[in-house]
């Protein structure tokens with residue numbers, strides 16, 4: 528077995544080991560600073576210390592393992608996130624953190640310091656706002672974020688304090704101003720690499736995303752006695768709107784992007800909370816999430832506007848009231864040209880084409896920590912094939928040879944970066 532395959536197998540075993548740390552028995556569910564994150568940190572701390580990294584947890588709950596460089600230089604940050612969606616797979620985010628640790632095990636020290644970061648939050652599940660961990664790294668964790676509450680009424684500030692951290696120290700989590708760069712290894716979470724029989728791809732850009740909550744307010748009444756024409760059914764209104772979302776997304780033109788054939792608008796209502804939620808009561812209140820993405824920010828924003836207008840029109844026709852709460856308007860972002868070229872050279876140098884693997888560039892439809900980091904620190908991303916194109920699902924998987932390929936590329940990238948320092 529090659530050294531890279533051995534290291535890749537260890538990365539996969541460790542992903543499985545962290546998947547045991549969960550809020551929901553029988554599934555992997557881990558949101559921002561929930562109790563199982565203590566055990567995740569304990570395991571990662573051990574693995575980081577075993578390869579000689581200096582470990583700390585910053586006040587935003589990011590675990591950070593650092594190795595100094597042999598010369599004076601800016602730091603290269605390598606990372607991804609440790610939180611998950613509900614009932615997640617084992618690899619989204621986690622793989623990038625464990626691959627970073629594996630790279631420290633297999634090589635260095637370099638002329639530049641390297642810091643491996645396991646971000647506390649990227650998915651936006653608990654507080655509706657994603658990237659809490661990486662926002663702290665770039666100094667964009669503004670004090671107003673501390674007041675946001677989860678569905679149980681616990682604020683970000685309370686969650687941080689309950690985890691044993693001091694929210695006042697969040698500014699100290701900021702990366703140094705002259706950082707060398709940020710590298711993120713991540714599963715593709717889509718079908719493109721598999722359809723092209725490619726092992727890895729270099730990310731060109733990450734598409735923009737909007738997240739909102741829309742609340743439809745009607746009137747509860749008896750399901751048996753209220754005639755259909757006298758109802759103010761919040762769920763019937765929300766259901767009509769969900770259909771409209773799908774139609775708008777299908778009708779919005781896509782963009783030609785490198786490697787992704789045509790990337791169109793995607794819009795998702797992933798959560799409906801129905802009140803009072805009884806079989807024999809007309810729904811009085813529905814809270815709906817909305818997630819909209821497109822490579823062109825103008826097209827995305829115009830689609831969101833059309834979707835909100837549609838909600839207002841549906842509500843008016845049905846005599847419902849509507850409340851719109853925007854949470855996120857994250858612009859699409861290009862990866863750093865210099866680091867991305869270097870990553871592409873690293874892929875080429877590993878010679879995967881010779882053994883049946885090619886490599887191309889790809890746009891990311893998923894959001895990543897690199898998305899908020901890129902405007903402040905030069906960032907590059909490498910994708911690994913997602914078998915079946917499946918992610919945000921327990922069936923999410925990786926091939927060991929693809930993880931080995933990604934590690935080899937990462938190693939080559941670090942060597943090259945050292946060479947130009």
Ligand code: GLV
Nearest residue numbers: 650892893894895
């Ligand atoms: C993160 O996984 C996202 O793209 O929603």
Ligand code: MN
Nearest residue numbers: 612619650919
């Ligand atoms: Mn995810």
Ligand code: MN
Nearest residue numbers: 608619620895
């Ligand atoms: Mn992810």
